[in-house]
Amino acid sequence: MKIALLGFGTVGSGVEKITRGIPALDIVKILHRKPAKLNDSRATSSFDDIVADGEIDCVVEAIGGIHPAREYILAALEAGKHVVTANKAVTAAHMGEFVQAAAASGACFLVEATSGGGIPWIKNLQRAARIDEITGVHGIVNGTSNFILYNMFKDGADFAAVLAEAQALGYAEADPSADIDGDDARNKCAISATVAFKGLVPVSLIPQFGIRTITKADIDWCIQQGLVCKLFATARCEGETWCATVEPVLLPAGELEAAVPRNYNVTCLTGATIGDLKFYGQGAGSLPTGNAIVQDLLDIASGEAWPLTFDRALTHEPNLLKGRYLIRLSARTAAAEAAFGPLAERWEEDGPGRLLVHTGTVGSGELHRAVSTCRQDDPGLWIARWIER
Amino acid sequence: MKIALLGFGTVGSGVEKITRGIPALDIVKILHRKPAKLNDSRATSSFDDIVADGEIDCVVEAIGGIHPAREYILAALEAGKHVVTANKAVTAAHMGEFVQAAAASGACFLVEATSGGGIPWIKNLQRAARIDEITGVHGIVNGTSNFILYNMFKDGADFAAVLAEAQALGYAEADPSADIDGDDARNKCAISATVAFKGLVPVSLIPQFGIRTITKADIDWCIQQGLVCKLFATARCEGETWCATVEPVLLPAGELEAAVPRNYNVTCLTGATIGDLKFYGQGAGSLPTGNAIVQDLLDIASGEAWPLTFDRALTHEPNLLKGRYLIRLSARTAAAEAAFGPLAERWEEDGPGRLLVHTGTVGSGELHRAVSTCRQDDPGLWIARWIER
Known part of the structure; x- marks a missing residue:
């Protein structure tokens, strides 16, 4: 499979290193802002050349950030090229359109490396x-x-x-x-x-x-x-x-x-x-994250890539997650009282400048709303949810 | 895919329960010593009928033990039927011939459920x-x-x-x-x-x-x-x-x-x-182990089953694993002295009837040999290897 690598930083160089040992995966182009710096005949600064190259089956996006990663991913998918990415920011923000573009052109869009680094998650x-x-x-x-x-x-x-x-x-x-x-x-x-x-x-x-x-x-x-x-x-x-x-x-x-x-x-x-x-x-690092990308590439090469499908229409219920929380404030101000009074089961003095609020079981939406109303007033406040057995 | 289930105990019943929700997996026969007891029209006591049934693509072996599990697995594989097993004893003892029989007939032999129960290991x-x-x-x-x-x-x-x-x-x-x-x-x-x-x-x-x-x-x-x-x-x-x-x-x-x-x-x-x-x-249980078996079945049904291959000729080196060990004996007998003297870095009295031997870094083969020479003499002895950071 002929592959173009976008970016040659931590993740890109890891992918290049690992694929050297795998004959089925052939990196033929590496997109880099300063190709001369790479001292590699595959280096190019032109994404347009990559997307126009009919020989390239698959694009690995390892440049990070939202722009131009989003445009590159969409253009590659629309050209029928598979896309494998490690970019969680652009994936979280634009999954919907990526999956749609992939489905339209029959290409794969795979994201193993976005979450959990090297963990096969x-x-x-x-x-x-x-x-x-x-x-x-x-x-x-x-x-x-x-x-x-x-x-x-x-x-x-x-x-x-x-x-x-x-x-x-x-x-x-x-x-x-x-x-x-x-x-x-x-x-x-x-x-x-x-x-x-x-x-x-x-x-x-x-x-x-x-x-x-x-x-x-x-x-x-x-x-x-x-x-x-x-x-x-x-x-x-x-x-x-x-x-x-x-x-x-x-x-x-x-x-x-x-x-x-x-x-x-x-x-x-x-x-x-x-x-x-x-x-x-x-969860990160050149070789572990590179490994996750190469797993996706091998799945594509062997026809075992599974498309991301999310056709269920889900409704957000902000208080579906519930728990008991601890909030550590610096003082029992009026703002704190207004925010946490309705949620508190117990207020506890814990030394100078340390006030602990123990809540009962509350919805996470409710809790985070209270936190946001109080945070300007007490910017050093800390919260944590109890994990119960 | 048409499946015959051998055995309807903990594991077999878990597989049957899970596959009810999966139309692609169709259990058509259940081998049981007393078919009448199952009150299920698929129950049969005849393995020969299963192996002769050209409609059956796959056999799930969930009877355990070595015999007749080994004979059933071999017969099924030789008849070109895929075999999925949860049986670690027969797999550990006969992997070689099972894999050979599978390769010869083009069938799959899958063992996800043998090791780690429900863990996708x-x-x-x-x-x-x-x-x-x-x-x-x-x-x-x-x-x-x-x-x-x-x-x-x-x-x-x-x-x-x-x-x-x-x-x-x-x-x-x-x-x-x-x-x-x-x-x-x-x-x-x-x-x-x-x-x-x-x-x-x-x-x-x-x-x-x-x-x-x-x-x-x-x-x-x-x-x-x-x-x-x-x-x-x-x-x-x-x-x-x-x-x-x-x-x-x-x-x-x-x-x-x-x-x-x-x-x-x-x-x-x-x-x-x-x-x-x-x-x-x-690591065990009806539904987790059943889940592992169903994963194997789904891989077979979708053509994504990976054959077990072990064509590397490996040599056993009994002392390749090394470590420091603790041995707890009841007394410093002549047998203990002979067995552990050469390995001990330190002997420590730890209260009545408790003698601790702290070894230096030793090969595991050497250690287990010493243990076996001393075990008859001190049948309550306990050993453990230190995991070092």
């Missing part, structure tokens, strides 16, 4: 879903925030110190917002839920709360209680309604998800006959 | 192995022994008490030997290693040590050290040599494998580009 979701109705998915899908939380727990360190370490090691970007504020996890959540539930889950309807405001004092509190804090993406489907969130959770130490170290990921699904399945592995 | 091993050379697999693959160890740790209970509880709950059989002495894990280890390394791994060359001799005092010792004991099946391949063991291991609490609860399983693989992948789920 999307294909296993599809496999599980051909037998069971998948009622829930959840997971730790952002390696950067897991690295930060893991090290804060391990070393009793401050958020800022661990973030700086993650940046020095290349686990966090100079602007880490997309990772630590939950945008990246939210994109993966929308993609995973869409595949699991076979209905389009719009990313914009998923409330998110990241890890930026967690403090050493919060970690110490968790450790005292025998708890571990992780950033979860969670989605549930009941009948034709769905709900999803990205938010910190509190797990008893000793739970499987609590044991996910460093920048690793875990993804979990629940089905009626299979019960709980969990998949653990490297 | 075999297919994911095959998928990983089409890109990476798999250098190692390991896992907790026997739910009964995990249930016993988990409850001994949780409740500080005696082995005998937890075994009785497991038997009452149906998690352990009246004769629990195959589970607690490691035979079952050894079969799954041979099958997994054969798929992973693409060369036949004979089950007879895998040394095993089960969990029968672990005591409450051993568990207390582990807890004091911050360790968890699990029963691991482990296999490694380097170049053209392989080695495998089934034995207890000691993990720091907080490791992922240490967090596997109750009768759950986890299976893990290591490859050059993918790194570590781990798969968690229900």
Whole structure:
């Protein structure tokens, strides 16, 4: 199969390296802004040449971002070329039109590498879903925030110190917002839920709360209680309604998800006959993510690629996910009282500048609405949902 | 696809239940010793009728044991019928001839349900192995022994008490030997290693040590050290040599494998580009194991079944796996001295009737040989290998 690679960064170079050992996969063009820099006869700066090349069967999109990734993917699909992407942002935002374009031209559009990095997650979701109705998915899908939380727990360190370490090691970007504020996890959540539930889950309807405001004092509190804090993406489907969130959770130490170290990921699904399945592995990196892309390429080459289908019309029910939450505020202000009073079961003083709100079981929509009304007033507030056994 | 089901126990009834919802899979015959008891028009006591029925495409073997399972599988394959089995004992013992018979007649022989129950392990091993050379697999693959160890740790209970509880709950059989002495894990280890390394791994060359001799005092010792004991099946391949063991291991609490609860399983693989992948789920039970069988059936029906191939000639190197071991004896006898003296780095008195031998890094072949020379003398001895980070 003749392949064009768009982009030659972390992911693109991983794909190139792995396919060298696989004769069936032949990379014939590499799109790069400065082709001369690559010192490779396959390098070109012209996407138009790639899309016009009738020899090219398949395009691997590894440039990231929304533009021009979206236009490239659409043009390739419309030209009847298969597209394999690792780009969660563009996939979460434009899945609908990509799948439609693929169906129209008979090309494949595959996204294994968008969610869970090297974990064989999307294909296993599809496999599980051909037998069971998948009622829930959840997971730790952002390696950067897991690295930060893991090290804060391990070393009793401050958020800022661990973030700086993650940046020095290349686990966090100079602007880490997309990772630590939950945008990246939210994109993966929308993609995973869409595949699991076979209905389009719009990313914009998923409330998110990241890890930026967690403090050493919060970690110490968790450790005292025998708890571990992780950033979860969670989605549930009941009948034709769905709900999803990205938010910190509190797990008893000793739970499987609590044991996910460093920048690793875990993804979990629940089905009626299979019960709980969990998949653990490297959520990012050149070779793991490259491996996921090559799996998609091999499936296309052998005629075993499964189209993404989401013809179920699902309704968003913002309070379908319910739970007990912990909210840590700096003070019991009027705004806090107005926001959390109706949800609180108990207010607890926990030392100077630490006020804990323990809610009863509330809908996630309701909770995140309350958080957003209070956040301007108390920008350092932290929330987490209890995972109960 | 027209299917004959051999056996209607736990697994067979699960398969029947799940396929009711899948029109492509049509169970037309059910082999049962007492067909009248089933009250099902598909029931028959004649395997000959099934094998002679040209309409039947596929046979699901869910009777267990070696005979007549082996004869039925061979006869079905020779008649050109696909065979899907959940039977680890017959698969581990006769994989070679089954795969040969399948290749000769062009039928498929699939074994997803033999190892890891509902965990999609075999297919994911095959998928990983089409890109990476798999250098190692390991896992907790026997739910009964995990249930016993988990409850001994949780409740500080005696082995005998937890075994009785497991038997009452149906998690352990009246004769629990195959589970607690490691035979079952050894079969799954041979099958997994054969798929992973693409060369036949004979089950007879895998040394095993089960969990029968672990005591409450051993568990207390582990807890004091911050360790968890699990029963691991482990296999490694380097170049053209392989080695495998089934034995207890000691993990720091907080490791992922240490967090596997109750009768759950986890299976893990290591490859050059993918790194570590781990798969968690229900290792047994009617619906999970039935689900694994139905996955195989769906792959056959859609032409996506992958034959087991193991054309690599591998050599067994009994000391390729190395580690530090702990051996708990009742006394420092002459036999113990002779067996473990050469391997010991340190002997430690640990209260009355408890002598701990701490070995240096030794080959697993060497260790298990020493254990077998000493075991008659000290039948209650317990061993475990340290998992190091």
